[in-house]
Amino acid sequence: MTPAPDRTAEELLKGIWRENPIFVQVLGMCPSLAVTNSAVNAVVMGLATLAVLVASSTLVSLLRRFIPAQVRLSTYIVIIATFVTVADMTLQATLPTVHKQLGAFIALIVVNCLILGRQEAFASKHGVKLAIADAIGMGTGFTLALTILGSLREVLGNGSLFGFPLFGDHYEPWVVMILPPGGFIMLGLILMTFNWWKERKQAATAGGAA
Amino acid sequence: MSSGNLRLQVTAAPFAHSPRTTAAIMRDVILALLPAVAAAVWLFGIAAVLVLATAILGAVLTDGVFGRQRWAGLKDGSAVLTGLLLGLTLPPGIPLWMALLGGVVAIGLSKVVWGGLGHNLFNPALIGRAFLQAAFPTVLTSWVAPQPGQLFSLPPTTLSIPLQQSGTDVISAATPLGLAKFQHTLTDTLPLFTGQVAGSLGETSALLLLLGGAFLVWRRALDWRIPVSIFASVALFATLAWLAWPTLPPPQFMLFSGGLVLGAVYMATDPVSSPTTPWGAWIFGAGIGLLVVLIRNWGGLPEGVMYAILLMNAAAPLIERATQPRAFGRDERRIP
Numbered sequence: 001m002t003p004a005p006d007r008t009a010e011e012l013l014k015g016i017w018r019e020n021p022i023f024v025q026v027l028g029m030c031p032s033l034a035v036t037n038s039a040v041n042a043v044v045m046g047l048a049t050l051a052v053l054v055a056s057s058t059l060v061s062l063l064r065r066f067i068p069a070q071v072r073l074s075t076y077i078v079i080i081a082t083f084v085t086v087a088d089m090t091l092q093a094t095l096p097t098v099h100k101q102l103g104a105f106i107a108l109i110v111v112n113c114l115i116l117g118r119q120e121a122f123a124s125k126h127g128v129k130l131a132i133a134d135a136i137g138m139g140t141g142f143t144l145a146l147t148i149l150g151s152l153r154e155v156l157g158n159g160s161l162f163g164f165p166l167f168g169d170h171y172e173p174w175v176v177m178i179l180p181p182g183g184f185i186m187l188g189l190i191l192m193t194f195n196w197w198k199e200r201k202q203a204a205t206a207g208g209a210a
Numbered sequence: 211m212s213s214g215n216l217r218l219q220v221t222a223a224p225f226a227h228s229p230r231t232t233a234a235i236m237r238d239v240i241l242a243l244l245p246a247v248a249a250a251v252w253l254f255g256i257a258a259v260l261v262l263a264t265a266i267l268g269a270v271l272t273d274g275v276f277g278r279q280r281w282a283g284l285k286d287g288s289a290v291l292t293g294l295l296l297g298l299t300l301p302p303g304i305p306l307w308m309a310l311l312g313g314v315v316a317i318g319l320s321k322v323v324w325g326g327l328g329h330n331l332f333n334p335a336l337i338g339r340a341f342l343q344a345a346f347p348t349v350l351t352s353w354v355a356p357q358p359g360q361l362f363s364l365p366p367t368t369l370s371i372p373l374q375q376s377g378t379d380v381i382s383a384a385t386p387l388g389l390a391k392f393q394h395t396l397t398d399t400l401p402l403f404t405g406q407v408a409g410s411l412g413e414t415s416a417l418l419l420l421l422g423g424a425f426l427v428w429r430r431a432l433d434w435r436i437p438v439s440i441f442a443s444v445a446l447f448a449t450l451a452w453l454a455w456p457t458l459p460p461p462q463f464m465l466f467s468g469g470l471v472l473g474a475v476y477m478a479t480d481p482v483s484s485p486t487t488p489w490g491a492w493i494f495g496a497g498i499g500l501l502v503v504l505i506r507n508w509g510g511l512p513e514g515v516m517y518a519i520l521l522m523n524a525a526a527p528l529i530e531r532a533t534q535p536r537a538f539g540r541d542e543r544r545i546p
Contacts, residue, residue: 167373167374168374170374171373171374172346172349172373172375174345174346175344175346176341176344176345179344185319188323
């Protein structure tokens with residue numbers, strides 16, 4: 001475990017943009033579609049996931065030499081579930097209204113394949129420092145993506161952002177945007193824009209090289 | 211439609227050439243809709259012109275800016291037709307910015323992202339309307355009473371500021387279907403047939419829509435089996451329901467009210483999103499008719515033609531697969 005140059009920064013940054021869990025890996029669709037009907041919900045969901053991811057990655061990375069390969073997935077799930085319970089109770093104590101709105105989706109962080117995926121693909125194979133960097137990067141990328149999705153849906157579906165009205169009192173809300181179909185439509189539009197932008201950049205670099 | 215297992219067959223000359231182009235068919239359909247458009251203008255005045263023009267503008271612009279072949283939908287008329295059909299399904303008093311948005315969604319979300327003309331699973335105009343209905347449920351169910359001949363009457367909501375609520379209340383009127391569902395009042399068949407009732411721009415006059423449909427059948431621009439099957443199916447199931455529960459609306463009311471004629475003749479027959487096999491067309495139409503009767507009689511909404519067609523659109527590829535005709539010279543079992 002002696003990476004020649006320091007890879008920490010690289011592992012930290014990749015999750016935010018280049019390997020963004022939602023926009024690039026398209027992981028964790030359940031929370032990203034279900035709870036992004038307002039920016040606040042999206043941010044809280046993202047932060048809760050970030051906290052669980054960082055804590056689980058740390059523990060899994062520390063225990064990686066002791067976990068038998070045959071039962072590793074169940075071990076990861078037990079570890080993740082522990083931290084999800086902590087996050088759930090913390091939210092209930094500090095932000096009861098948001099906790100109520102998020103409902104079962106806080107508990108469902110445990111089945112977010114992004115978290116299990118990072119344990120299996122990264123934390124169980126790398127040292128603590130890199131594992132934490134990776135978890136922070138991925139968690140931040142997830143939070144950012146959720147915030148973008150939640151903000152756009154709240155702006156269109158409710159005319160407000162983080163609860164502050166943007167278009168005056170007589171905004172005509174696009175009801176569909178805060179309903180489940182709006183989640184799919186908005187995510188699809190964002191993915192489309194993201195891929196279009198990436199393709200254009202690739203085309204530009206390819207054209208520059210040639 | 212079924213481009214999944216498309217097989218190119220190499221055969222020898224001579225080949226029959228069809229002079230019919232997409233543009234010619236689109237032109238025929240637009241032509242067939244003109245009487246209904248004229249009726250809409252007569253009944254709802256300049257508001258009808260504005261709504262239709264804005265919906266067409268939204269559709270054509272989206273196709274021109276985002277379409278793979280830019281402005282192809284304007285050249286062959288397909289985007290114009292989508293916008294026109296969307297406009298005809300909208301209530302006369304709808305704010306123009308919503309009509310524009312509907313046109314954008316109709317082409318953008320239901321044609322461009324699927325790959326352009328000929329690749330969409332659902333009828334674009336109806337997707338546009340379904341989006342508007344889901345986004346602005348109250349506006350899409352507020353109706354204006356028709357004012358025949360008052361060409362310059364303009365509902366105050368038409369020109370409301372984009373993104374803002376259309377504050378003033380419209381002189382609202384209920385559609386015949388709404389009256390039947392919520393107040394148990396039936397409208398006579400004759401006004402329904404000629405169209406002097408409240409409703410969407412293009413759904414009021416069954417007579418003119420049917421005339422246009424007859425023109426299209428004569429021009430062979432549509433598969434006559436689909437509308438015939440829809441009407442027969444609605445008549446059958448509505449009669450059964452009416453006989454079993456006499457409080458439900460009678461079949462002649464079901465046939466000529468709401469968007470049934472518009473949907474059956476112009477939307478369900480969209481060659482892209484309906485089955486192309488003869489048996490498929492019959493099954494497709496029968497399914498739409500059954501769904502219309504179910505939604506209208508027992509659903510939460512007074513009208514169900516839009517959802518009935520969209521649901522059967524989703525089933526169209528399956529129907530088409532199941533009804534492939536036996537290839538000449540092959541055995542009974544279909545060889546893909």
